[in-house]
Amino acid sequence: MSTSMKTLSDDSPSLDTLVQELRLGEQTWATLSLSARRDLLTTLSEALQRHAGEWVEVACAIKRLDPGSQLAGEEWISGPYALLGGIGALSATLAALDAGRSPLDGYPLSPAPGGRVAARVLPHNVFDRLLLNGYTAHVWSEPGRTADGLRKAAGLGQRTPEKTGGVGLVLGAGNIFSIAPLDTLYELFAHNRVVLLKLNPITDPMLPVLSKVFAGFIDLGLVRIVTGGVEFGSAAVAHRGIDHVHITGSVTSHDAIVFGPGEEGRARQARGEVLLDKPITSELGGVSPTIVVPGKWSKRDLSYQAEHIATQKLHNNGYNCIASQVLVVSSDWPQKEDFLKALRKAFAEAAPRPAYYPGSGERCAAAVKDHPGIARQFAGGARVLLEEIPAGDDIAFRQEYFAPVLAVTGLPGQGRDFLERATAFANERLSGTLGANVVAHPRTMRGLGADFTRFIADLRYGTVAVNAWTGVGYLTARATWGAFPGHTLQDAQSGIGIVHNGLLLGGTERTVVSGPFRPFPRSVLTGRFTLSPRPPWFVTHRTAAATGRLLTAFAGRPSWARLPGIFASALRG
Known part of the structure; x- marks a missing residue:
């Protein structure tokens, strides 16, 4: 590896120097109590x-x-x-x-479906109960784990802090600016690895402020933060001094790292020939569904939940790995048309914003071109609703747009019948397993009883949010964040491994988030009282x-x- 490789400018340290500094920092990290x-x-x-x-x-x-x-x-x-x-x-x-x-001491643990254990991580304290009143989050273990086993294993790398894990490369995301710092902390504390953080080029202007924020870690040689393009990233991945790679990005980028770029890389992938000579973890997004369970809603419910789903799509202009991309509704729901009318209104009235992420306009235009006659355009074509796509094979089900494009599809049935169809559609037709949203009236959930519980358990997603956006799971520091376990290097989908997980739990499967169907004060009429107003992450707040x-x-x-x-x-x- 050439020592002349630079991070950004001619006076930047070479890649070799950065790795050498981190190797020394690893020795320091091992000695810190x-x-x-x-x-x-x-x-x-x-x-x-x-x-x-x-x-x-x-x-x-x-x-x-x-x-x-x-x-x-x-x-x-x-x-x-x-x-x-x-x-x-x-x-x-x-x-x-x-x-x-144990970090889990004091956290309520309870049985979860399928021989799992659920740890309630939200609310954690009295402030959570006040600020996020009506919201809960539970981390579910893998099947077969016990409560005692979870408690004893909690802590991961910090149970043996002297046993370090080498130098990790974190390839940062370009959309949400806390992702790269949080991934860096997870490498340090979950895996005891010192970190070379390479920023996504979109976020290069964040380098000065991140350097100030992480100054304590940088001064001890525990973290290095660099900029650079594909050439530097490729060299860092291949460097003999890098022991592990973590990427937040697209599955295309992941596959290029693991198998190599272009046609040759795809051929290797088809043969299962891995080019990467070190382990990799990843968070890769996907096609996230929002499943609307049919019920009897008021006009204000229709309007509020339309704003909620518009937020799931339009927050950060759709440049989120868990931005909702497919809205699943019952074609037999009597209020379906009223709801879609409210959704169009929410799309039309959401505050305008620039399309800062590269290629957004082209992806919106491609969505319109691929769906003639059913694409509705808003804000001069900057936002797209695809109504209604048949629930068969469609590019909107297979490819993440990473743009303000929301597809709507209808499935027949109501009650248990609809839940079973929605589960099969989400699990089998949509690419990725990062997050799924569910919207259901509390009265409907109570009526479905065990069928609704089974429905949540059967959804194969790393975060499932009921009457909340999966983004709440991202914001919950003690929750886990990542794809549903089981993906492989050849078929990574939404990625391999988890991050965040402030309790440093091992053997986890998913996080289940729950929120209020209505904001305060209308929430009192649903039988589930909450003081929570319209959430501040709503695009209409x-x-x-x-x-x-x-x-x-x-x-x-x-x-x-x-x-x-x-x-x-x-x-x-």
């Missing part, structure tokens, strides 16, 4: 709080958003807020281990920027005194 590692996390949190405003300004500049607009709330919540939550969860896990306890900034400040320094301002801002939204 759990208490010293907690101190590093505290330093990281404090630096992030100081530079959170700068982070959001740079993020808005990259995405061409007005920092004062409601859309800037997405950058506060999916950026510094999400990272602060991850830091706090890891710090608490280290404190438990340092005190000789008018005070999302202010609420996101307040939530970020709270995540850094939780305080009762900060709560009234958050509630007041959220309710005005």
Whole structure:
């Protein structure tokens, strides 16, 4: 490997130098106690709080958003807020281990379907119960695990901190700016690997602020953050000093790393000939469904859930690995047309935003071209609804658009019959297994009883969200995030392995999130009382920027005194 390889500019350290520095840093990492590692996390949190405003300004500049607009709330919540939550969860896990306890001590554990164990990770404390009232998240184990086994294994690499895992390469994402930092922390703490983080070129302007935030880790040689294009990324993957690769991106990028690019790479993949000489984990997105269970809804329910599904698609303009791409409705639902009318209205009225991610316009145009007669265009063609695609074979079911394109398909039946058809469609027809959303009236869920529970258990997705967006699972630091287990290098789909997982649990299968069907105060009429207003991540939330900034400040320094301002801002939204 040539030592002349540069990261960005002529005076940047060579790749060889970076790896050598990290090798020395690995020796330092092996000597650090759990208490010293907690101190590093505290330093990281404090630096992030100081530079959170700068982070959001740079993020808005990259995405061409007005920092004062409601859309800037997405950058506060999916950026510094999400990272602060991850830091706090890891710090608490280290404190438990340092005190000789399991990180799972104090968390409610209960049986889950199919011989699984469920750990409730949200709400975690009284602040969760207030700020996310009505939301829950449970991490499900793999079948056959026991509660005692989960407790004893929790902690992963931090149970033996002196046994380091070498140098890991993290290939960062270009869409949500907390992904790469959170992946870096997971490599450090779950696997005891020091990290070379290569930013996605879209996020290169984040380098200065991330360098300030991670200064404590950088100074000790535990982390190096670099920029560069495909050539540098390829050289880093192939470097003999890199022991492991983690990528957040597309399955196409993953396959090029594992088998090589172009026709030769595809031929190797077909033969099962792996070119990569080191292990790789990945989070690769996919075609995420939102399944609407038919029931009797009010007009306000139709409008609110249309906003909810518009958010699942249009948050970050659709450039999310778990952006909903296929809306599954019952063709026998009497309110189907009313609901689709409300959805069109939500698509039309959502705040306009630039298409910052490369190729977005071309992918929208291709979706329209591939679906003549059923494509509805909004915002001058910048948003697309495909109505209604037959539930057979369609490119919208096989290929992630990574753009503001939502396909609608109808399946016959109601009740248990519909659930069975929806399960088979989602599991067998759609590419990927990262996340699935379910929307159902609480009365309908109660009526279905065990059939609804079985339906959730049968969905083969890494995060399943009921009356919530799977993005809530991403924001829940103690939840797991990643594809449903079982994918292979030849057929990676949504990836291999998990991240986040602030409790450092082993043997997990999925996270199940639940939220309120209606916001406060209408929630009292569903039989499931919640104080939660319209969530600040909704694209229709008018005070999302202010609420996101307040939530970020709270995540850094939780305080009762900060709560009234958050509630007041959220309710005005």
